[in-house]
Amino acid sequence: MTTQTDPTLPEGCAFVIFGVTGDLTHRLVIPALYNLAEANLLPEKFCVVGITRKEMSSDDLRASLMKGLHDFATRPVDDAVAERLLYCVTAVSADPGNPDSFDKLRERLEKLEADRATGGNRLFYLATPPDAFAPISRELGRTGLLHEDPGGAWRRLVVEKPFGTDLASAKALNAELLKIVPEHELYRIDHYLGKETVQNILVLRFANGMFEPIWNRDHIEHVQITVEEKLGVAHRGSFYDATGALRDMVPNHLFQLLSLVAMEPPAHFNAHAVRSAKAEVLTAIQIQSETEALKNSVRGQYVSGRVGDTEVIDYRSVKDVDPDSTTETYAALKLTIDNWRWAGVPFYLRTGKALGAKRTEVAIKFKQAPFAMFRCTPVQELSQNYLVIGIEPVEGISLQFNSKIPGPTIAIDGVEMTFEYKDYFKVAPSTGYETLIHDCMIGDNILFQRADAIEAGWAVVQPFLDAWAKAAGKGLQVYRAGSPGPDSAEALLTRDGRNWREPG
Numbered sequence: 001m002t003t004q005t006d007p008t009l010p011e012g013c014a015f016v017i018f019g020v021t022g023d024l025t026h027r028l029v030i031p032a033l034y035n036l037a038e039a040n041l042l043p044e045k046f047c048v049v050g051i052t053r054k055e056m057s058s059d060d061l062r063a064s065l066m067k068g069l070h071d072f073a074t075r076p077v078d079d080a081v082a083e084r085l086l087y088c089v090t091a092v093s094a095d096p097g098n099p100d101s102f103d104k105l106r107e108r109l110e111k112l113e114a115d116r117a118t119g120g121n122r123l124f125y126l127a128t129p130p131d132a133f134a135p136i137s138r139e140l141g142r143t144g145l146l147h148e149d150p151g152g153a154w155r156r157l158v159v160e161k162p163f164g165t166d167l168a169s170a171k172a173l174n175a176e177l178l179k180i181v182p183e184h185e186l187y188r189i190d191h192y193l194g195k196e197t198v199q200n201i202l203v204l205r206f207a208n209g210m211f212e213p214i215w216n217r218d219h220i221e222h223v224q225i226t227v228e229e230k231l232g233v234a235h236r237g238s239f240y241d242a243t244g245a246l247r248d249m250v251p252n253h254l255f256q257l258l259s260l261v262a263m264e265p266p267a268h269f270n271a272h273a274v275r276s277a278k279a280e281v282l283t284a285i286q287i288q289s290e291t292e293a294l295k296n297s298v299r300g301q302y303v304s305g306r307v308g309d310t311e312v313i314d315y316r317s318v319k320d321v322d323p324d325s326t327t328e329t330y331a332a333l334k335l336t337i338d339n340w341r342w343a344g345v346p347f348y349l350r351t352g353k354a355l356g357a358k359r360t361e362v363a364i365k366f367k368q369a370p371f372a373m374f375r376c377t378p379v380q381e382l383s384q385n386y387l388v389i390g391i392e393p394v395e396g397i398s399l400q401f402n403s404k405i406p407g408p409t410i411a412i413d414g415v416e417m418t419f420e421y422k423d424y425f426k427v428a429p430s431t432g433y434e435t436l437i438h439d440c441m442i443g444d445n446i447l448f449q450r451a452d453a454i455e456a457g458w459a460v461v462q463p464f465l466d467a468w469a470k471a472a473g474k475g476l477q478v479y480r481a482g483s484p485g486p487d488s489a490e491a492l493l494t495r496d497g498r499n500w501r502e503p504g
């Protein structure tokens, strides 16, 4: 999200992709670069260096990326733009297990940089499985490829998710990477921050005067963060079974939403101020004991069912999933934030796979009117006041309040006022990676995660991971694919006299 008024054209650079033959590169990175090229937001002096451990010609790589672009582009592909982009691509073989190959990579890169006059600016994008992040970075450090340039060219490292699998591994990865590259040149991606609707939370809260006075414990009763998916685990059995819903979604995506909703207003719209405010609120989340974590959480695993028209098999029958797996495909948590703004306001989070609907939203529930003089409806029966920030599939904001039903007598009903992006803004569909990649190239890390925020997030999640690991299968609920999730997720709120918000 560029902090300037006009989009900034990045300086010339080499865009080096590790994992260029993989799914992410084909599905998201190249289509995003294409959309940037089409919008004239790529530098003129530019090259893409695609790293693979295989032997591959540049022509074969370009053909594969062109096919990926046609398969995954978000807009009709203009072949002239695509060819211009792919003309910049060179395949280079390098394997972190083979140091010689990185020495050769250095030579190849320096030659390409000279040919394309990129000025020595380098962006290394780690689009590989996470266990390769540290080995590749070490080689980049050893060969000096990532070193600060005495001539002033920049060197940046972009790291995909997941960033660690628990608090200890996230700390270890941070420590390892920060030996090689300074924090301000390290871009830890969370694709939720690429979503317009997520970026808009900052604008909603801080570009409007009317929300801040009521954005606190005096007026907000509780907050719900929901990320429901219809998709099951499909072909990702091996990754998912070792990961689970909590690790996969909560310390990253759901905590991005939570921190944007709950942070204090930063004094400046820059990376330092915004990321400090986000980290601060994450460190204010109460760290629960394992006993509290068990009491304040629900986990579930789906069994076969029907999601829309699709038959979904048992999670335990998915390829590469342990047939006795106790990995959760659904997680719900109750968290509290120990600061003056949020004391006593619970934050309920839920996320799951193979559910009946795709829905990502933040619902802010305001306190009831203290007294309603209307005899027709007791105050507890008035419709609840929610401000709902819709991330997907509804992209917009809605406000639910009570209104008089037209007629000679007083009768009240809940109504909804909705803003949807599609009604106001005509924008070409994007992958969600364009802003993130553009920001890496212009050196703006406002939309990237900082080490302290990542570690604060894992610290909150750790007692849940530990308690669930010790409980093994005990307490794991079963839910049918296509259902709203395990029944006990409802109980997490009803025991507090609350309910999950359901649309409509």
Ligand SMILES: NC(=O)C1=CN([C@@H]2O[C@H](COP(=O)(O)OP(=O)(O)OC[C@H]3O[C@@H](n4cnc5c(N)ncnc54)[C@H](OP(=O)(O)O)[C@@H]3O)[C@@H](O)[C@H]2O)C=CC1
Binding pocket: 018, 019, 020, 021, 022, 023, 024, 025, 027, 051, 052, 053, 054, 095, 096, 126, 127, 128, 129, 130, 131, 132, 160, 161, 162, 191
């Ligand atoms: N796919 C997606 O939609 C998304 C993926 N991500 C993240 O992006 C990253 C890449 O995901 P994805 O593309 O799906 O993964 P893939 O399994 O498709 O792997 C990407 C590529 O990485 C290379 N690779 C694999 N292991 C190593 C290794 N040990 N050292 C160096 N290179 C290696 C392989 O290329 P080769 O054999 O040619 O060297 C492979 O094609 C992951 O961290 C993932 O979590 C994030 C969001 C979405």
Ligand SMILES: O=C1O[C@H](COP(=O)(O)O)[C@@H](O)[C@H](O)[C@H]1O
Binding pocket: 227, 229, 231, 248, 360
């Ligand atoms: O990172 C991930 O996110 C997706 C959900 O992303 P969304 O943008 O569709 O909400 C999830 O399916 C996947 O398991 C996870 O790794």
